[in-house]
Amino acid sequence: MSNVISAKNLTLAYDNGRKEIIKNASFNIKKGDFVFITGPSGSGKSTLLKSLYGQLKPKEGNLVVGGRDLANISSRQLQELRTHMGIIFQDYKLINEWTVAKNVVLPLMIAGYSLDVQETQAHRLLKHVKLSEHADKYPLELSGGEQQRVGVARALAKNPVVILADEPTGNLDDYSSNVIWDLMENACQQLETTVLVVTHKIPTIFSLPYRHFIIESKGVYEVH
Amino acid sequence: MKFIKNHLMFILPLMAILLGIEFYLVFDRTTDSYEKGLKEGYTMLVVTKKPVTLQKLKQLNPHIATLEAIKREQIVSEVAQGVSKQSKKEILAALPYFYNVGLDSYLGTSALEKIKKDLEKDSNIKRVETFGSSYSSAYRLFAFIKFLLKVFIGFMGIVSLFLIIKQMEIWKYAHRERMQVMEIFGAPLMLRAGVLFKVAIFDAFIATLLTSAVFLYVKFVWAAQSGIDLMMQKQDDLFKMTDMAILLGVALLLVIVAVYTVVFSSKGVQE
Numbered sequence: 001m002s003n004v005i006s007a008k009n010l011t012l013a014y015d016n017g018r019k020e021i022i023k024n025a026s027f028n029i030k031k032g033d034f035v036f037i038t039g040p041s042g043s044g045k046s047t048l049l050k051s052l053y054g055q056l057k058p059k060e061g062n063l064v065v066g067g068r069d070l071a072n073i074s075s076r077q078l079q080e081l082r083t084h085m086g087i088i089f090q091d092y093k094l095i096n097e098w099t100v101a102k103n104v105v106l107p108l109m110i111a112g113y114s115l116d117v118q119e120t121q122a123h124r125l126l127k128h129v130k131l132s133e134h135a136d137k138y139p140l141e142l143s144g145g146e147q148q149r150v151g152v153a154r155a156l157a158k159n160p161v162v163i164l165a166d167e168p169t170g171n172l173d174d175y176s177s178n179v180i181w182d183l184m185e186n187a188c189q190q191l192e193t194t195v196l197v198v199t200h201k202i203p204t205i206f207s208l209p210y211r212h213f214i215i216e217s218k219g220v221y222e223v224h
Numbered sequence: 225m226k227f228i229k230n231h232l233m234f235i236l237p238l239m240a241i242l243l244g245i246e247f248y249l250v251f252d253r254t255t256d257s258y259e260k261g262l263k264e265g266y267t268m269l270v271v272t273k274k275p276v277t278l279q280k281l282k283q284l285n286p287h288i289a290t291l292e293a294i295k296r297e298q299i300v301s302e303v304a305q306g307v308s309k310q311s312k313k314e315i316l317a318a319l320p321y322f323y324n325v326g327l328d329s330y331l332g333t334s335a336l337e338k339i340k341k342d343l344e345k346d347s348n349i350k351r352v353e354t355f356g357s358s359y360s361s362a363y364r365l366f367a368f369i370k371f372l373l374k375v376f377i378g379f380m381g382i383v384s385l386f387l388i389i390k391q392m393e394i395w396k397y398a399h400r401e402r403m404q405v406m407e408i409f410g411a412p413l414m415l416r417a418g419v420l421f422k423v424a425i426f427d428a429f430i431a432t433l434l435t436s437a438v439f440l441y442v443k444f445v446w447a448a449q450s451g452i453d454l455m456m457q458k459q460d461d462l463f464k465m466t467d468m469a470i471l472l473g474v475a476l477l478l479v480i481v482a483v484y485t486v487v488f489s490s491k492g493v494q495e
């Protein structure tokens with residue numbers, strides 16, 4: 001029972017169940033797995049991730065994440081579950097009126113860490129993503145690649161159990177992309193973090209063993 | 225500028241409510257003795273064949289609270305000016321006894337009629353005069369004005385509350401993205417809505433201070449120069465420090481209700 005994510009006959013739909021995006025998908029993801037998810041645009045990759053962080057309830061079937069059945073989860077439990085997740089968005093979703101340093105430690109703030117701890121952690125995390133000198137800037141003063149590195153630092157801030165990333169390097173420069181892949185590999189290797197990454201292209205420099213899911217015609221298939 | 229406007233749009237309706245409440249408190253206090261006078265100043269006239277005691281009248285009707293005899297000699301001397309002493313004596317002997325009777329509380333016309341009937345059942349009592357209509361019209365007018373004032377303040381309060389919620393929605397829209405991001409990272413409601421609460425509570429304090437300032441001005445500057453007797457006599461009642469606590473309490477309650485209304489009215493976050 002070391003499954004971090006387990007889906008059985010999972011069906012996901014919008015518009016009150018009328019618009020089915022994924023149908024009867026079954027898969028298990030174990031602790032420490034690194035999973036790439038690819039598929040044509042509009043196939044439901046983002047939709048699948050949304051369901052994993054509880055933003056979209058399953059229409060049918062089972063979806064268990066971190067031991068919680070997402071079909072019947074209370075908002076309090078979902079809140080708690082989300083504090084163990086690191087979520088990375090293609091459009092970064094940084095809080096633009098906060099400094100970079102404050103953005104990075106959002107998960108620590110939510111967990112109730114003191115300002116002192118938040119400050120030292122902000123230093124450490126920004127060093128990791130090579131943005132130390134930008135701590136006091138605001139997100140909109142950074143380039144896209146830099147903003148996404150802030151997003152990654154935020155996702156890693158509390159050593160999450162699982163990282164869910166939706167096209168994190170979608171349109172970033174090579175340098176930022178490499179920094180981001182490195183960080184995810186490290187988290188997976190050193191902390192046994194489970195990582196799910198939606199991407200249109202699996203990076204060539206990737207050195208860890210990984211799994212590969214393809215979403216196509218409403219199905220989720222694993223490539224062996 | 226936008227910052228100030230945002231706050232004013234919130235503070236002004238809040239102040240409208242607080243001014244209404246404070247105005248009512250002041251009105252209530254300054255007219256309290258007037259109202260009491262209306263209530264207690266009322267007496268009915270009772271005419272009896274033989275002297276009567278308060279206990280006796282109370283047995284007839286429990287609302288009767290006071291009894292005051294009108295001096296008969298005085299009546300005679302007024303009525304019988306220039307009449308001989310002997311005649312005066314005769315008149316005095318023939319004259320019934322007159323009493324002013326006070327009641328324990330304000331009563332309507334029908335209740336007064338009932339008292340009159342109860343009293344007239346007694347064979348010793350010749351006549352009861354209630355003066356019901358003039359008495360109740362003065363009191364009713366006062367009660368009516370007070371009622372109108374309450375309706376007006378209540379109505380203003382409701383309109384203002386809607387304005388407050390409207391403004392809160394604008395804020396929420398402005399803060400929506402941040403609240404959504406925080407929600408995705410598992411922030412509890414209090415943390416997500418923290419900014420809204422902070423701003424709203426700050427504005428509640430400002431509105432309370434401004435409202436208090438208005439009434440302190442009225443109390444210490446305007447009332448003294450107004451030349452209105454009632455205002456000058458009741459200067460102390462125009463604003464009390466305890467009012468400030470009441471206003472602050474009301475303001476905080478309102479803004480907290482408003483924030484909760486807005487925050488809870490949003491369904492789950494959609495991207």
Ligand SMILES: Nc1ncnc2c1ncn2[C@@H]1O[C@H](COP(=O)(O)OP(=O)(O)O)[C@@H](O)[C@H]1O
Nearest residue numbers: 014015019021040041042043044045046047048
């Ligand atoms: N909130 C929504 N309501 C209705 N349909 C949606 C919503 N979000 C996405 N869709 C639709 O679901 C399908 C899959 O979308 P998405 O998961 O974003 O695809 P991908 O990420 O693979 O490009 C698309 O047809 C899209 O138009």
Ligand SMILES: [Mg+2]
Nearest residue numbers: 045046047166
């Ligand atoms: Mg997508």
